Amino acid sequence: MDAKDKKELSEADIKAKFITPAIVQAGWDEMTQIRREVTLTPGPVVVRGPLSSRNKKKKKFADYVLQKEKGVPIAVIEAKDNRHTVSSGMQQALGYADLLSVPCAFSSNGDAFASHNKAAAAGKDTETELGMGSFPSPAELWQSYKSFRGIDDAVEALVTEPYYDDGSNKEPRYYQAEAINRVIEKVAEGEKRLLLVMATGTGKTYTTFQIIYRLWKAKRVKRVLFLVDRNILADQTLVNDFKPFGSVMTKIRNRKIDPSYEVYLGLYQALTGPDEEDKIFKSVKRDFFDLIVIDECHRGSANDDSAWKEILEYFDGAIQLGLTATPKETEYASNITYFGEPIYTYSLKQGIQDGFLAPYKVVRIDIDKDIQGWTPPPGMKDDLGNEIEHREYNQIDMDRVLILNQRTKLVAERVVKLLNATDPYQKTIIFCEDIDHAERMRKAIVNAAGPLAKENSKYVMRITGDSLEGKAELDNFIDSESKYPVIATTSELLTTGVDAKTCKVIVLDKTISSMTTFKQIVGRGTRIEESHNKYYFTIMDFKKATELFKDPEFDGEPVVIYEPGNDDDPVPPNPAGNGEDEGDGESEGETVRKLHVSGVDVRILSERVEFLGEDGQMVTESYRDYSRKNIRKEFASLDEFLRKWNSAKKKAAIIEALAEYGIELPDLAKEAGKDYGDFDLICHIAFDQPPLTRSERANNVKKRNYFTKYGDKARAVLEALLDKYADEGVASIENNNVLKLDPFKQLGTPVEIINGVFGGKAQYEAAVHELETELFKQAS
Numbered sequence: 001m002d003a004k005d006k007k008e009l010s011e012a013d014i015k016a017k018f019i020t021p022a023i024v025q026a027g028w029d030e031m032t033q034i035r036r037e038v039t040l041t042p043g044p045v046v047v048r049g050p051l052s053s054r055n056k057k058k059k060k061f062a063d064y065v066l067q068k069e070k071g072v073p074i075a076v077i078e079a080k081d082n083r084h085t086v087s088s089g090m091q092q093a094l095g096y097a098d099l100l101s102v103p104c105a106f107s108s109n110g111d112a113f114a115s116h117n118k119a120a121a122a123g124k125d126t127e128t129e130l131g132m133g134s135f136p137s138p139a140e141l142w143q144s145y146k147s148f149r150g151i152d153d154a155v156e157a158l159v160t161e162p163y164y165d166d167g168s169n170k171e172p173r174y175y176q177a178e179a180i181n182r183v184i185e186k187v188a189e190g191e192k193r194l195l196l197v198m199a200t201g202t203g204k205t206y207t208t209f210q211i212i213y214r215l216w217k218a219k220r221v222k223r224v225l226f227l228v229d230r231n232i233l234a235d236q237t238l239v240n241d242f243k244p245f246g247s248v249m250t251k252i253r254n255r256k257i258d259p260s261y262e263v264y265l266g267l268y269q270a271l272t273g274p275d276e277e278d279k280i281f282k283s284v285k286r287d288f289f290d291l292i293v294i295d296e297c298h299r300g301s302a303n304d305d306s307a308w309k310e311i312l313e314y315f316d317g318a319i320q321l322g323l324t325a326t327p328k329e330t331e332y333a334s335n336i337t338y339f340g341e342p343i344y345t346y347s348l349k350q351g352i353q354d355g356f357l358a359p360y361k362v363v364r365i366d367i368d369k370d371i372q373g374w375t376p377p378p379g380m381k382d383d384l385g386n387e388i389e390h391r392e393y394n395q396i397d398m399d400r401v402l403i404l405n406q407r408t409k410l411v412a413e414r415v416v417k418l419l420n421a422t423d424p425y426q427k428t429i430i431f432c433e434d435i436d437h438a439e440r441m442r443k444a445i446v447n448a449a450g451p452l453a454k455e456n457s458k459y460v461m462r463i464t465g466d467s468l469e470g471k472a473e474l475d476n477f478i479d480s481e482s483k484y485p486v487i488a489t490t491s492e493l494l495t496t497g498v499d500a501k502t503c504k505v506i507v508l509d510k511t512i513s514s515m516t517t518f519k520q521i522v523g524r525g526t527r528i529e530e531s532h533n534k535y536y537f538t539i540m541d542f543k544k545a546t547e548l549f550k551d552p553e554f555d556g557e558p559v560v561i562y563e564p565g566n567d568d569d570p571v572p573p574n575p576a577g578n579g580e581d582e583g584d585g586e587s588e589g590e591t592v593r594k595l596h597v598s599g600v601d602v603r604i605l606s607e608r609v610e611f612l613g614e615d616g617q618m619v620t621e622s623y624r625d626y627s628r629k630n631i632r633k634e635f636a637s638l639d640e641f642l643r644k645w646n647s648a649k650k651k652a653a654i655i656e657a658l659a660e661y662g663i664e665l666p667d668l669a670k671e672a673g674k675d676y677g678d679f680d681l682i683c684h685i686a687f688d689q690p691p692l693t694r695s696e697r698a699n700n701v702k703k704r705n706y707f708t709k710y711g712d713k714a715r716a717v718l719e720a721l722l723d724k725y726a727d728e729g730v731a732s733i734e735n736n737n738v739l740k741l742d743p744f745k746q747l748g749t750p751v752e753i754i755n756g757v758f759g760g761k762a763q764y765e766a767a768v769h770e771l772e773t774e775l776f777k778q779a780s
Contacts, residue, residue: 003082006110011081015063018110018132019079026135028066033138035065040099040174041354045528046662047361047536047611048623053662054355054535062096066141071163071177071210074145075104077113086129087114101178103148104141108132119148155188161218163210164244173356175346176207182344183211183321187220193320195339199348200325200523201357205241208293208323212263213244221290221319225264227271227308228295232474234265255280259288268308281311291319309338325523326516348519348526349616357526359612362539362546365414366605367407370395370543374404374600382595395543396511399433402595403440407602411509411542412444414604415487416452418505418540424452427477428487428505429524431512435464436594438489441509445487452486460487480532501527505538512545515554549618624685627668630661631686638687645679646773649765651730658682677729679776698726701774710767713747713757718771720744725775733768 009017020034028034043059045052064077076096078089089107094116097105103118113130120126130136145151151159161184163172172180179196186194198204208226215221226242228234234251242249245263252266257280271281292315294308312320322339325348351357373392380388393402419426430445432438445460446453453459463470463477463485476482478500491510506525512518525537539546548554613619621629634657635641648654655665655678665678672681675693683689692700701722707715720743721733732738739750747753758764 006082009082009110011079014081014108014110015079019064019077019108022108022113022132022135023064023066023077025133027137027139032070033067035067035171036063038062038065040096041356043355044353045355045359045535046626047359048621048626051623051664051667052535053659053664053667055662056660058353059355060096060099062093065096065100066138068138068142068145069160069162070165071172072160072181073100073174073177074102075106075141076100076102077106077108080107080109082109082111084109086112087127090114090116090127100174101149103144104136106135117144119144149185151185151188155185158188158215158218158220159184161214164213166244172207172210173203175344175350175354175356176203176210179207179344179346180210180214184214186343187215187319192318193322193339195322195324195342197324197326197342197345197347199346199351199357199526200520201527202346202351204295204323204325205237208295208321209241209244211321212291212293215291215319216262223262223264223289224291224293225266225289225315225318226293226295227266227268227311229268229308231267233295234267238265257281257284257288259284264289268311272310279310281314286315287317289315289318291321293321293323295323296325312338326519348522351526352612353616356528358528358534358536360522360525360537360539361612362541362549362610362618363418363607364541364544364546364610365607366544367410367542367602368605369393369404369407369600369602370398371605374402376597382597384596386593386595388595388597398543399437399509400511400594401592403437403597404600404602405596405598406600408437408440408444409448410602410604411507412441412448415505415507415540416445416448418538423504424449425483425486426504427500427502428507429500429503430487430489430507431510431521432489432491433510434491435462435466437509438462438464438491441489445489449487456484458484460489461485463488463490465492480529500524501529502532502534503527503537504534505540507540507542508545509542510545511543512548515548515551518545518548519554546618622671623667624671627658627663628686630663631658631682634658634661635686638683638689641682641687645682645776649769650734651678651772652734654678655731677725679730694729695726697775698722701771704774706774711757713753714767716747717744717753717757718767720747721768721771722775730772730775733771 006014015036020030020036023034024030038061040060040062041058043054043056046055062076063079065073066075066077067073076093078093078096080089086109087107088109090105093105093107097103097116097118105116107114110132112132113135115128115130115136117126117128146153146156159181163180171177175198179198183194183196196204196207198207212221212224212226216224226234226237228237238249238251242263242265248261249263249265250258250261252264252270255270255278257264272279292312294312312318320339348357352359371394373394375392376388376390378390380390382388398404398407415428415430416424419428430438430441432441439462442460442462449459458473458476461470461473461477463474465471470488473485477485477488480502503525506521508521512521522539525539528535608620610618610620613621631641635644645651645654658665665681668681668685669676672685673691673693675695676684676691677694677697680689680691680693680697684691702719707718710718721738724738725733736750736754738744739753744750744753748756754761754764758767
């Protein structure tokens with residue numbers, strides 16, 4: 001093929017005719033080692049107002065990922081058409097290589113391969129150019145990968161042990177594969193204490209399953225213990241991610257470890273206790289387990305008497321892997337003190353930026369008595385006749401010391417107002433100060449919800465540690481297919497680990513000073529559930545808890561603050577009131593006598609809505625402002641927009657380009673005016689031009705007698721197209737299928753209209769383009 005013809009080929013043709021054959025010729029298996037058109041990240045979800053859409057401009061999409069085995073990527077290739085230079089895709093490829101932690105990146109336009117090798121031998125160039133017949137073999141790139149990652153030949157069999165494959169072609173996400181591979185590599189190196197940090201909702205349990213499965217199949221470990229601290233977590237794991245282990249797996253029950261199994265799921269509470277006879281883990285030898293995985297290892301992690309640490313020290317010869325979503329600990333506790341630095345971290349911020357986790361919008365509501373304080377008159381008594389101390393009570397006291405019944409009612413009414421304005425059946429968790437507060441909030445929601453609560457008594461349930469009825473409904477609450485319960489009031493039980501995928505609203509009427517607890521609570525909403533149209537969630541904050549978003553520690557790097565010296569107590573100090581409201585128990589708050597006061601009016605002082613911005617900071621930007629900013633990214637000026645609009649063969653291409661930013665013009669029209677067309681919306685929102693409605697534009701064309709040069713039939717078609725534009729917009733007249741509809745079908749079939757009336761497809765499309773020029777003439 002000559003060079004001129006080659007330049008006419010599309011990128012897809014270049015890949016099919018030149019790049020893929022060159023890779024296969026080098027010895028790569030097309031079925032198992034070459035992944036094509038791989039979506040690495042789907043792009044972040046943009047939320048403004050009640051609207052959400054993906055910013056596809058930030059989607060990361062690799063043309064080729066080459067892998068040694070499934071889940072073990074070792075190189076990436078970025079393809080371009082032949083009008084680009086050989087290396088024009090290199091920077092893109094390097095970004096993907098960094099994401100995948102692989103050393104080799106390639107770019108090609110079908111003439112040659114530009115190669116970048118981070119593991120190049122000393123004295124050799126990092127970047128080189130290779131002929132199409134000289135692409136590296138799998139063995140060559142595997143050697144570079146091993147050198148880059150420090151993998152010895154002796155452990156190669158373990159590192160390449162295949163993933164579990166259920167036949168569905170499910171591939172681990174890039175960060176899951178990296179977490180799994182890093183653990184396998186560290187175990188191969190002989191390391192025994194490992195820590196993985198992965199944000200809630202990123203698939204820690206699936207990742208854990210693949211780690212255990214590969215080590216178990218490779219016979220590196222025989223018996224495995226997976227430790228959790230909530231019964232529901234063990235049950236979820238048993239029937240979901242760990243199901244393939246089948247008959248070799250058991251849940252430890254009845255305080256007995258049956259030695260006939262290989263994979264054990266256990267609660268800390270089932271394995272140990274305060275008395276020696278409770279410590280059933282000592283019923284087996286110290287070398288019984290080869291691998292112990294500790295879920296949610298951020299709780300109580302540095303306390304010598306913590307349940308899991310006691311178990312780990314007994315089985316100290318086993319490989320021990322800690323999992324947590326919250327690496328940043330307080331000065332009183334650190335999982336890092338025990339496990340060492342994380343071998344891999346995938347943060348909430350990264351998950352949202354990649355588009356795997358749901359972003360949030362925050363509704364901050366200030367109540368007057370919280371902010372301005374309330375001082376009772378001298379000698380005032382509460383509803384039970386107890387004297388109220390004469391001092392100022394403010395936000396920190398609300399529902400801990402002072403219960404203003406009108407405040408509880410106001411919060412419940414505001415929550416129900418939001419649900420009624422959006423979807424009264426969206427799963428909602430209300431975090432309260434304690435069990436008593438959770439029960440009062442349940443009652444207030446019943447009254448505020450009115451007919452919704454009467455329709456089904458389980459519309460709102462208190463799900464707390466002491467309520468058998470509430471805990472019995474927990475499975476239904478987290479079940480995506482179960483309508484009820486809709487609202488759960490709680491204090492501690494739902495803060496961690498419970499997989500409520502469809503939770504769309506989190507209400508904070510709880511004082512939260514612990515960053516760990518805050519992250520765990522936020523994690524209840526971060527799962528994206530596309531099948532239920534859940535792309536973001538809303539946080540309603542009545543207690544200024546979301547101020548923690550501004551703390552640099554919110555998504556910071558893990559830090560160990562407590563570092564005991566040789567003569568220091570290894571147990572970090574644990575003073576009362578450190579704010580770490582961790583654990584399974586839920587406080588009744590009986591140590592503090594509460595004052596119940598009716599008849600004190602409360603009102604909302606202020607309310608503002610904030611969204612998660614592109615930089616990870618909270619912003620008050622509207623959907624309109626977001627659209628304006630990003631339209632101007634695509635078109636720097638009005639002149640540039642007009643030039644591209646008028647020259648575009650299909651206006652739909654421009655509309656699609658804006659959709660890549662998450663700008664949906666129909667949604668924008670709901671805010672700016674539904675009668676404005678796409679052209680006027682863009683000019684008005686982005687460039688402050690006075691808009692015309694579609695009908696006004698159509699009428700202006702009719703007034704100019706533009707149609708006189710056409711025959712009667714052509715004129716009838718164009719006038720009908722003009723009416724169609726006025727009703728539906730420009731996209732409708734660019735689609736030739738419109739000719740199958742009334743009134744066009746009364747003028748003939750689409751073929752008769754295009755060929756018989758206009759003389760062919762080219763002439764018909766030229767007439768439509770000229771009509772569009774007339775429509776948008778006065779602004780150009």
